Amino acid sequence: MLFHSTFRAELSRYFWATLIVLVSIVMTVLLIRTLGQASRGNIDPREVTLVLGYTMLGNLHTIVTMALYIASVATLSRMYADSEMVIWQSSGESSVGLVKPALVFAAPVLVVVAALALVAWPWTNAQTHEIRDRYEKRGDLERVKPGQFQESASGNRVFFIDKNSPSDLEGTHIFIAAQEKGLQTITSALNGRVEFKADDRYLVLNDGQRIEINPLKNEIKVIEFKEHGAKLGDNALALDEIEAQSTLPWDLLKNPIPVNMGELTWRIGLALGAFNLVLLGIAIPYVNPRTGRTGALVMAMLTFFIYYNLINVSRSAVASGQWGMLSMLLALHLPVLAISLTGLWWRHEQATVGHVLRKLTFLKRGAA
Secondary structure (H helix, E strand, C coil), X not given: CHHHHHHHHHHHHHHHHHHHHHHHHHHHHHHHHHHHHHHCCCCCHHHHHHHHHHHHHHCXXXXXXXXXXXXHHHXXXXXXXXXXXXXXXXXXXXXHHHHHHHHHHHXXXXXXXXXXXXXXXXXXXXHHHHHHHXXXXXXXXXXXXXXXXEEXXXXXXXXXXXXXXXXXXXXXXXXXXXXXCCEEEEEEEEEEEEEEECCEEEEEEEEEEEEEEECCCCEXXXXXXXXXXXXXXXXXXXXXXXXXXXXXXXXXXXXXXXXXXXXXXXXXXXXXXXXXXXXXXXHCCCCCCCCCCHHHHHHHHHHHHHHHHHHHHHHHHHHCCCCCHHHXXXXXXXXXXXXXXXXXXXXXXXXXXXXXXXXXXXXXXXXX
């Protein structure tokens, strides 16, 4: 049918053009953020490209959904602005007739979004966390670049080391500023090394000075030492939320704790939200040819961000135990579906009434 094929062709052009623009913008932002993490010592600078690729793939579900939604709104807005929709309505078509071609075009995209949210998201998170863990589990002396101040993996120390030794476990002219248990400490030493005892690692400093500052008691202690040893902490990431983000959906169901159910609610919500936005993208747009298309696009973007923020809030609500997964999915996505269907029905009724009135006017003129 010409009506359906024309709409799908234009929807495809808008979708791919929007997707390319969004991917370019998001990739630029993620590149800047990843380079910042590398400069702070959170990831290996040699693996910036790999981390960027994983992060981009992990966020692709949102980008694809936004591109599909914008394409639907832009296509309908253009049809209304150019009075093309009025012509279709005069021939008996309406906005409801666009649902079928829109879903035909969107079906493979929705499958991709669901796969990205349910499978690709945890896989990319697992790969990214593995890269970060592998880099952060290195000793602080191994990670610090000579002649540069750098934050430790735990985030509570700042190091300066001048390494002139061929070994990665030794360094000279060491400066460490740290915050530990309410105490501010400043340690300087002529040289230092990392020693291994059983499964623990120790940082051993020689010929140095340690200043301890207690802000609560307003005390300052100065300690000089020939040799000083400190155990290097374990920086493994063991947070439940991080583990849940790296877990496949069927493994989350095997351990239905609130954090896992919140993560699963969020992933399923992304897929349901993409479907609802396809319908909403057809129901919302209406453009007066005299006013332009800006208003419809602004309303579409505002609707998208509000809806997606609510999806993010749903994860926290279920993870905190305030809501169950099923009740949250129904409470959030069912009203949006009802609003979309109501909007489509309203557009259809307007088009039907308008078509009848135009027919009556034509018959009156013919009888006259």
